[in-house]
Amino acid sequence: MDDERPVRACMCTSLTFRVILGVARDRGYTKVEQLTELLGCGGSCGLCMPYLQRMLETGETEFAVIPRTDAR
Numbered sequence: 001m002d003d004e005r006p007v008r009a010c011m012c013t014s015l016t017f018r019v020i021l022g023v024a025r026d027r028g029y030t031k032v033e034q035l036t037e038l039l040g041c042g043g044s045c046g047l048c049m050p051y052l053q054r055m056l057e058t059g060e061t062e063f064a065v066i067p068r069t070d071a072r
């Protein structure tokens with residue numbers, strides 16, 4: 001595992017951000033809530049929410065851990 005960018009998926013749904021981003025782009029989604037409604041990602045523990053937001057903003061699919069104080 002790459003320690004620099006260890007976060008790659010919503011663990012609750014077992015969906016990688018790469019897969020989720022593909023769905024978002026295919027459907028023209030711009031909001032995390034749209035992904036939660038369709039796929040469930042972000043809808044359980046919610047820990048992936050800041051990563052999903054950054055994914056939508058930047059197109060990145062691998063992230064360093066976002067400290068909770070930086071999470072939006």
Ligand code: FES
Binds near residue numbers: 011013044045048049
């Ligand atoms: S990790 Fe995505 S909802 Fe729990």
